[in-house]
Amino acid sequence: MQALDKDFLKALEKIQYGKNYTVEDAALVLEAEREVSAALFEAADRVREQVFGKGVYLRGIIEFSNHCQKNCHYCGIRAANKINRYRMPQEEIIEAARHIKNAGIGTVVLQSGEDPWWNPERMVQLIKNLKDMAGITITLSIGERDFQEYALFKKAGADRFLLKIETTSEKIFSAVHPDDQLSQRMKCSKWLGEIGYMNGSGCIIGLPGQTATDIASDILWFKDMKMDMIGIGPFIPAQNTPLANLAPGSTFMTLKAVALTRLICQKAFLPATTALETLEDEGQLKALKAGANVIMLNFTPPQYKKDYNIYNNKKAIGLENALKTIERAGRFLQMEVQNK
Ligand code: 5AD
Ligand code: SF4
Numbered sequence: 001m002q003a004l005d006k007d008f009l010k011a012l013e014k015i016q017y018g019k020n021y022t023v024e025d026a027a028l029v030l031e032a033e034r035e036v037s038a039a040l041f042e043a044a045d046r047v048r049e050q051v052f053g054k055g056v057y058l059r060g061i062i063e064f065s066n067h068c069q070k071n072c073h074y075c076g077i078r079a080a081n082k083i084n085r086y087r088m089p090q091e092e093i094i095e096a097a098r099h100i101k102n103a104g105i106g107t108v109v110l111q112s113g114e115d116p117w118w119n120p121e122r123m124v125q126l127i128k129n130l131k132d133m134a135g136i137t138i139t140l141s142i143g144e145r146d147f148q149e150y151a152l153f154k155k156a157g158a159d160r161f162l163l164k165i166e167t168t169s170e171k172i173f174s175a176v177h178p179d180d181q182l183s184q185r186m187k188c189s190k191w192l193g194e195i196g197y198m199n200g201s202g203c204i205i206g207l208p209g210q211t212a213t214d215i216a217s218d219i220l221w222f223k224d225m226k227m228d229m230i231g232i233g234p235f236i237p238a239q240n241t242p243l244a245n246l247a248p249g250s251t252f253m254t255l256k257a258v259a260l261t262r263l264i265c266q267k268a269f270l271p272a273t274t275a276l277e278t279l280e281d282e283g284q285l286k287a288l289k290a291g292a293n294v295i296m297l298n299f300t301p302p303q304y305k306k307d308y309n310i311y312n313n314k315k316a317i318g319l320e321n322a323l324k325t326i327e328r329a330g331r332f333l334q335m336e337v338q339n340k
Contacts, residue, residue, distance in 0.1 A: 005036050015263050016043050026216035026264070030256050037256060044259035044291035051266050052293050055334030056326045058319075059139065059271075060100030061109040063300040063308040064088045068113025070143075072166075073176040074204065076238030076309045077113050084307045087117060090126055096299050097130055103319055106336035107137040109162070109296065114143035123149075124156040131157035137336075139200070144184065147191045154195050161192045162200035164231065168221045169214045172207050176243070189225060200269075202231030205257055206249020215257050223265050229294075230268050232257050233275030236311035251280040255290045262291025269294050272325075278315045284322075288329040295322045 011025035032040055065087040071078045088096075097108045108130065112118065118126075123142075130138055139160035140153060150161070165185055167173050173182040193199045203218040222230050234249030254276055262270060271294040272287030280286070284295065298316040300308060305316060326333055 005033075008032050008036055009039065012040060012043065015260070016047075023213060023216050023220055026219060026260060027212040029260055030212040030215055030253065032256060034252070037252075040256060040259045040263075041290045044262040045289055047262050047266055048291045048293055054331045055293065056288065056329070056331050057107075057269065057294045057334045057336070058105045058322065059107045059109050059294060059296045060097075060103065060105045060299045061111055061296050062088070062093055062096045062100075063111050063298075063304065064093050065112035065115045065118060066304075066308050067115040067117060069116060070114050070177075070179045072180075073178070073242040074207070074235060074238060074311070076241060076311055077307075078241060081240050083309070086304050086307055087115070088301070088304060090122075090129065092301065093126060094129055094133075096301060097133060097136065100297075100299050101133060101136060103297075104335065105297070106135060107139060107160075109139040109141055111141040111162075112143075118142065120149050120152055123153055127153055127156040127158050139198075141200075144180070144188050147195075150188075150191055150197070151195050154197060158197070160198035160200060160229070162202070162229065162231065163188055163192060164200075164202040164204075165189065165218065165221070166202075166204050167207055167210065167214060168203075168218045169210065172209055172214065175209070176207060193225065198228045199225070200229035200231065201225065201227045202229075202233070203257075204233060204235050204249065205254045206235035206247070208243070208246060212253075215253070216260075219257065219261050219264050222261065222268070227265060227268055229271075230261055230265060231271050231273055232261060233273035234279050236275055236279060236314075238309065238311040248279055251276060251283055251286075255286055258287050258292055259290040271296055274298075274315055274317055275311065277317060278311070278313060282325075284317070285325050285329055288325065288331060293334075295325070297322055 011028040014021040138158045141162040234254045270292045272284035272292040276283035
């Protein structure tokens with residue numbers, strides 16, 4: 001065995017048994033070569049089995065507006081991009097949610113750009129109308145808002161919130177987010193936890209200048225914040241963006257990051273992300289075998305979906321595909337308890 005492999009195994013063991021590990025240990029695990037990475041994936045798979053069993057949770061996502069006031073350098077629907085903009089009418093959002101429910105899926109994820117047209121009043125109306133549908137869990141993914149608004153949405157019936165930190169590196173964060181501050185994003189995440197949302201975060205793998213230590217720091221931050229849901233996906237270039245010519249993120253590094261997150265944040269829901277499946281054949285299958293236990297299905301009506309291109313060639317995962325992947329992973333569909 002090479003000296004490096006020994007160090008990797010030692011770090012992996014420390015993390016696995018929750019001993020006093022450091023960010024350097026976590027980075028070392030992320031730097032594992034292919035030959036030794038199986039030990040990481042197997043460890044993550046075991047923890048997933050112990051904590052969650054074989055169930056894979058499905059979520060139905062509705063991309064209800066692609067208007068956005070921000071200009072994140074990696075994103076295809078950033079404000080500066082000349083694309084077809086849409087806002088789904090409320091009735092169509094409700095209709096899409098009904099499809100999700102009829103497919104036996106209990107959780108609706110409402111995702112949009114940062115769209116101020118969806119002001120507190122409109123959002124509350126939408127949330128209340130959705131909530132009238134018996135037994136639906138509502139997840140919001142609509143970006144940064146102030147404390148009062150987050151609290152208002154919770155009170156109206158929203159249950160969960162996804163707000164990715166994207167990276168906890170101050171340097172990288174400010175380089176790719178011209179309109180945002182890392183401290184404010186962190187504050188929003190803290191509020192969401194305080195208000196009582198099931199709290200979701202996540203990061204992008206392959207941002208310019210990002211090192212294994214940066215990713216390890218993200219994962220330790222997720223743990224610190226007691227995140228309930230953590231979505232980790234590779235960077236994929238989007239046309240007409242400042243990062244259009246950057247190479248895509250490594251799917252191997254993404255899988256290692258998912259596995260390490262499973263070891264460190266054992267009880268978190270971890271999606272096998274659409275971005276991973278977009279970049280690599282069987283990417284979601286591999287993620288399910290490396291600690292992931294959630295798949296998000298796209299229920300955006302086709303006439304809108306074609307304009308929600310946050311990155312190039314984005315795949316839309318359908319129910320049939322997901323079921324096949326779940327079966328091939330030797331897992332089963334987790335049915336969720338309906339509360340009404
Ligand atoms: N590559 C990968 N992920 C991206 N996102 C946005 N643009 C890209 C891209 N080019 C992700 C961000 C955001 C989520 C909605 O999509 O993580 O939070
Ligand atoms: Fe807007 Fe989100 Fe894209 Fe940033 S990542 S430009 S906030 S949709």
